[in-house]
Amino acid sequence: MDNDYRNDNIYEGEPVYGSGGPSPQRDGNRKKSVFIAVGLVLAMLMGFLGSVIGNAVTGNGHTTMLEGNRPSSVIDLATVDTSKLMTASEVYAANVNSTVGITTSVTTNFWGFQTTSAASGSGFILTADGYILTNFHVIESSSSISVTLYDGTSYDAVLVGYDESNDIAVLKIDASDLSPVVLGDSDNLNVGDDVIAIGNPLGELTFSLTAGAVSALDREITLSSGVMMNLIQTDCAINSGNSGGALFNLYGEVIGITNAKYSSSGTEASIDNIGFAIPINHIRSIVDSIIEKGYISKPYIGVSVGDVSEETMGYGLPAGAAVKSVVEDSPAEKAGIKVNDIITAVNGNEITGRSELSETISSCAVGDKLTLTVYRQGETLSIDVTVGEQTKSALESDNSGSQSNQQQGGSISDFFGFMR
Numbered sequence: 001m002d003n004d005y006r007n008d009n010i011y012e013g014e015p016v017y018g019s020g021g022p023s024p025q026r027d028g029n030r031k032k033s034v035f036i037a038v039g040l041v042l043a044m045l046m047g048f049l050g051s052v053i054g055n056a057v058t059g060n061g062h063t064t065m066l067e068g069n070r071p072s073s074v075i076d077l078a079t080v081d082t083s084k085l086m087t088a089s090e091v092y093a094a095n096v097n098s099t100v101g102i103t104t105s106v107t108t109n110f111w112g113f114q115t116t117s118a119a120s121g122s123g124f125i126l127t128a129d130g131y132i133l134t135n136f137h138v139i140e141s142s143s144s145i146s147v148t149l150y151d152g153t154s155y156d157a158v159l160v161g162y163d164e165s166n167d168i169a170v171l172k173i174d175a176s177d178l179s180p181v182v183l184g185d186s187d188n189l190n191v192g193d194d195v196i197a198i199g200n201p202l203g204e205l206t207f208s209l210t211a212g213a214v215s216a217l218d219r220e221i222t223l224s225s226g227v228m229m230n231l232i233q234t235d236c237a238i239n240s241g242n243s244g245g246a247l248f249n250l251y252g253e254v255i256g257i258t259n260a261k262y263s264s265s266g267t268e269a270s271i272d273n274i275g276f277a278i279p280i281n282h283i284r285s286i287v288d289s290i291i292e293k294g295y296i297s298k299p300y301i302g303v304s305v306g307d308v309s310e311e312t313m314g315y316g317l318p319a320g321a322a323v324k325s326v327v328e329d330s331p332a333e334k335a336g337i338k339v340n341d342i343i344t345a346v347n348g349n350e351i352t353g354r355s356e357l358s359e360t361i362s363s364c365a366v367g368d369k370l371t372l373t374v375y376r377q378g379e380t381l382s383i384d385v386t387v388g389e390q391t392k393s394a395l396e397s398d399n400s401g402s403q404s405n406q407q408q409g410g411s412i413s414d415f416f417g418f419m420r
Contacts, residue, residue, distance in 0.1 A: 075127075075288055080182050082251040088196050091252050092209050097150050097179040098125045099207055101200045102134055102157075102171075102244060104142035122199035122245030123147065123171065124254065125180045130155075130173040131291060134244030135259045136162045137223075139169050147173050150207055161290035161394025165227055167259050168283050170290045170394075181246060184253025186279035189214055189232065197236045197258050197275075199245025212236035212273070220355060221276060223260060230355055231276040232256045238275030247277040255280050282362065290394045299364045300390040301337075302330020307353040308342060318375050320344040321357040335385040338376065345373035361387065 086094070102121045121138030125131075132147060139145055145157040155173035162169035193214045200206045216233035223229065234247065238261045247256035256277030289297040305321040313319060320342040326333050337343075345351055346360050347370060364370070366389040374381045 075292055082182055082184070082253050084251070086250055086252055088194075088209065088211050088250070091196055091248050091250060092198065094252050095124075095181060095198060095246070095248060096207055098181045099123075099150060099198045099245065100125060100132060101148040101206055102138055103146045103148070104139055105144040120200060120202075120204075120241050121243045122241065122258070124198075124244075124246040125178050126170075126287070127180050128176065128178045130175045130178060131160070132157065132171040132173065133257065133287060134169050134171060135257065136164050136167045136169045137259070138244045139171070145171060147171065148206075149178075159395070161294065161296070163283070163286050163290070163296050163394070166283050166286060167223065167227065167229065167278060168257065168286065170287060181254045182252060183280055183284070184249055184251065184255045186232065186255045186281040189217060189249070189255060189279075191216060194250050195234055195236060195255070196248050196250075197234075197238060197242060197245055197277075198248070199242035199258060201237070201239040201241045204241070210237040210242075215274070218355065218359075219276065221260070221262075229278065230282070230359065231260070232279055234275050234277060235273040236275055237273065238277075242275075257283070295394050296392050297366070298390045299361055299366055299368070299387045300330070301335075301361055301370070301385050301387060302327035302332040303337060303343075305343070305354045305357060318342060318344050319352045320375065321351055321354045331385050331388040335372075335383050337372070337374070337383060337385070340376075342375040343372050344375055344380075347371050348373075 100123045102123050104121075121134060123132045123134035123138070126133050139159060139162070145159065146154055147157045148154045155175060157171040157173050160170040160172050191214050194211070195214055196209055196211045198207065198209055201208055201210075212235040214232060215235050218230045219233040220228065220230050232247065232255070234256075236247070236258075238258050242258050243260070245258050246254045247258050249255050256279055258275060258277045260276040262271055262274040262276070286296055286298065289295065303323050304325040304327075305323055308317055308319055308322050323332075323337060323339055323341045323343065326337055326339060343351055343357055346357070349360070351357050351360070364387045366387055368387045370385045370387060372383045372385055374383050
């Protein structure tokens with residue numbers, strides 16, 4: 001995946017007075033102009049200071065503050081009966097109009113020369129009025145984004161927001177009466193469940209279906225960008241161009257977002273049928289926050305943790321999430337969590353490592369009360385923590401993606417070779 005991020009620079013040039021330099025007369029005029037300008041500025045400043053002093057003494061005068069006023073988006077949820085088990089062809093027929101192809105224009109600067117290339121990916125329609133979900137790496141560094149529907153209609157898309165650490169991006173097109181997908185429950189998956197993916201492999205074989213099964217759940221992998229994620233593993237064929245497309249169960253519900261495949265050497269050809277998808281439950285609240293609030297809101301307690309090694313457990317320490325650092329003024333610090341504490345349970349539910357703690361915190365709402373069971377120097381303590389809110393701009397590059405994941409996670413594993 002390409003991880004370059006576009007920066008726009010504005011350069012302010014110096015005035016040019018001609019090849020022979022400024023003439024004495026012109027130079028004198030410049031000095032006079034500068035002097036007059038400075039005099040005017042000083043006069044204005046004196047007037048302003050006099051006004052400020054007068055207002056401070058007399059208490060008279062008026063001042064104005066500007067307050068923004070923009071319409072906010074509100075997401076209304078509607079339930080759909082998805083109790084009927086369908087065939088793969090029925091799932092395809094019900095959802096192909098909800099699938100989109102995404103084409104981006106990427107401008108790259110090579111030694112001062114700019115070149116523009118196109119990249120392709122997939123996405124799916126979230127709402128009838130044009131919100132679309134895809135992967136962040138599909139639209140990363142793009143100067144323009146185009147969305148194409150199954151009927152061939154194309155729209156220019158606006159990037160509403162993204163979360164680099166979760167590899168998702170929300171787009172908006174100016175359209176109505178679209179066919180949105182139905183979101184399912186990725187926590188209700190089992191290894192062996194049948195799933196299908198719909199997307200645009202290679203950017204050419206548009207609206208293709210591939211079928212397979214859930215190969216593994218909560219597979220901890222690291223993308224080539226260095227971001228660590230817990231993903232659904234599937235043997236559906238996932239190739240370049242599939243990224244951002246939906247992974248469906250056979251009830252026609254989206255339970256994941258295809259975003260990666262595994263390879264042994266940074267190429268795609270050597271290993272088949274090991275693909276990955278982001279569980280939909282992991283990013284639902286983030287997507288809602290981007291659309292409704294315009295920023296990313298995540299629950300957090302403010303600890304960086306790691307797994308307790310088997311060697312360490314051999315000395316009598318329990319399994320759990322070992323606290324490596326505590327964020328200053330965070331909910332964890334206020335509750336009394338300390339470095340080297342081992343969190344062994346949350347609300348009575350056993351925690352065997354950092355992944356379980358991360359998932360537990362991520363599933364909480366801001367303000368939830370948690371009771372942590374903590375092992376500290378031979379004692380077992382019960383500590384109550386109130387889940388806090390961590391916010392950031394939805395249009396701001398996250399240059400510490402792996403660090404943000406390690407806030408409630410830990411080390412990075414050795415996977416590589418994930419493609420757009």
